[in-house]
Amino acid sequence: MKLLLLAFVLTSTLGAKTITDDYGRVVEVPQIITKIYAASPPLTMSVLAFNPDLIVALNSPFTQEQKPFVGSAFDKPVAGGFFGQGKTANFEVLAATKPDVILLWGKMNGVENVLEKLEKIGIPVLLVRNDTIYDLIPQFELLRNLTGDDSRANELISYTRQTLTLIDSLQTKLAQQKSVRYYFAEGLDGLSSECNGSFHLEPFTYSGGLNALECEMTSNYGMEKMSMERVLLSNPDVIIAMESTFVNGVSKDLRWKNLKAVSENKIFLVPSMPFNYISRPPSFMRLMGIRWLIHTFYPQLLEGSLEEERFQKIFFKVNKGE
Known part of the structure; x- marks a missing residue:
C-alpha cells in the first residue's frame, strides 16, 4: 500500500x-x-x-x-x-x-x-x-x-431552481392547512426513525408535515431506535415507510393495529426507483421526494403528474418508457 x-x-x-x-x-x-x-x-x-x-x-x-x-x-x-x-x-x-x-x-x-x-x-x-x-x-x-461543462450545469440548475421555486410558492398554503402528523418508519421492523433536527427529515419540513415523535438526535447518522410504546403514544395520522417489507406486514402485526394510521390504512411506501426519494442517501432525489410528500399529505395542493418522466430524462438521461 x-x-x-x-x-x-x-x-x-x-x-x-x-x-x-x-x-x-x-x-x-x-x-x-x-x-x-x-x-x-x-x-x-x-x-x-x-x-x-x-x-x-x-x-x-x-x-x-x-x-x-x-x-x-x-x-x-x-x-x-x-x-x-x-x-x-x-x-x-x-x-x-x-x-x-x-x-x-x-x-x-x-x-x-x-x-x-x-x-x-x-x-x-x-x-x-x-x-x-x-x-x-x-x-x-x-x-x-x-x-x-456549462451546458450540463445549466440544465441541472434550471430544473432544481424551478422545483425549489414551486416548493417555496406552496409554503404559505401549506401553513394554512392542518398539519399532518407523520411517523417516519425506517428499518425492516419500522422501529427506527428520525428526531426533529435530523437532516434526513428535511423533505418533511417543506411538505407541511409534523413529526409525531418527540425525541432527541444522538448522531447525524439517524435511524434512532424507537420502542413500540413510544410509537403507540405518538399515534400518527400517517406512516411514511422506507421498507416494503414493513409496509406489507404492518397491517397484520397486532402491535400496530390500534394506531390511527394503520386502522385508516394510511401507510405509504417511499418511492425508491432508481434511488430513494427521501433519504439514504439524502440526494437530489429529494426534489421528487418533497413533491411526493406534499401530494401524499395534501393532494389538493399538488395535483397531477409528479414529473417522474421529465425528472429521469434530465437527471439520468433516461426515458421512463425505455
Missing part, C-alpha cells in the same frame, strides 16, 4: 487552477478534471447526475435495477467512503484509481482527521456543503467550475 501511495503522490498533473470550496479553503486542483471521487453517497449522487463518467470510485455498489440509470459508473471499483458508523475509504483503491479531486462533506463528524489523512496522499480535497436541498445548486456550480 505504501508504494501505491508514494507513486500517487509523485504523479504530477499538467497545469493547475485554484478552487475556493464551500468553507473558504483555496485549493489547487488540476486544470483538466476527468476523475472525481466523492467520499459520501449524497455527493456521489450529485456527480452521477452531472456526468457518470466523472466517477472514479464508488461508496457502495449499484444494484442491477439501478444499472440503466448510472451509465459507466456501474462498473467502477468500490472505495467506500466516510459517511457514519465508522465507515472509511479504501486508500489502496484511491491510490490505484488516482482521482483528480475528492469531494468531502464538510459537516461530517471527524472531518478534520479525514481531511488530514486524504491530504497526506496528495489528493486535492474540496469541502462541500450538503446540509440542505438548497445546497444542490452550489454543488452543480462547483462541478461546472471543476469540469467546464
Whole structure:
C-alpha cells in the first residue's frame, strides 16, 4: 500500500487552477478534471447526475435495477467512503484509481482527521456543503467550475431552481392547512426513525408535515431506535415507510393495529426507483421526494403528474418508457 501511495503522490498533473470550496479553503486542483471521487453517497449522487463518467470510485455498489440509470459508473471499483458508523475509504483503491479531486462533506463528524489523512496522499480535497436541498445548486456550480461543462450545469440548475421555486410558492398554503402528523418508519421492523433536527427529515419540513415523535438526535447518522410504546403514544395520522417489507406486514402485526394510521390504512411506501426519494442517501432525489410528500399529505395542493418522466430524462438521461 505504501508504494501505491508514494507513486500517487509523485504523479504530477499538467497545469493547475485554484478552487475556493464551500468553507473558504483555496485549493489547487488540476486544470483538466476527468476523475472525481466523492467520499459520501449524497455527493456521489450529485456527480452521477452531472456526468457518470466523472466517477472514479464508488461508496457502495449499484444494484442491477439501478444499472440503466448510472451509465459507466456501474462498473467502477468500490472505495467506500466516510459517511457514519465508522465507515472509511479504501486508500489502496484511491491510490490505484488516482482521482483528480475528492469531494468531502464538510459537516461530517471527524472531518478534520479525514481531511488530514486524504491530504497526506496528495489528493486535492474540496469541502462541500450538503446540509440542505438548497445546497444542490452550489454543488452543480462547483462541478461546472471543476469540469467546464456549462451546458450540463445549466440544465441541472434550471430544473432544481424551478422545483425549489414551486416548493417555496406552496409554503404559505401549506401553513394554512392542518398539519399532518407523520411517523417516519425506517428499518425492516419500522422501529427506527428520525428526531426533529435530523437532516434526513428535511423533505418533511417543506411538505407541511409534523413529526409525531418527540425525541432527541444522538448522531447525524439517524435511524434512532424507537420502542413500540413510544410509537403507540405518538399515534400518527400517517406512516411514511422506507421498507416494503414493513409496509406489507404492518397491517397484520397486532402491535400496530390500534394506531390511527394503520386502522385508516394510511401507510405509504417511499418511492425508491432508481434511488430513494427521501433519504439514504439524502440526494437530489429529494426534489421528487418533497413533491411526493406534499401530494401524499395534501393532494389538493399538488395535483397531477409528479414529473417522474421529465425528472429521469434530465437527471439520468433516461426515458421512463425505455
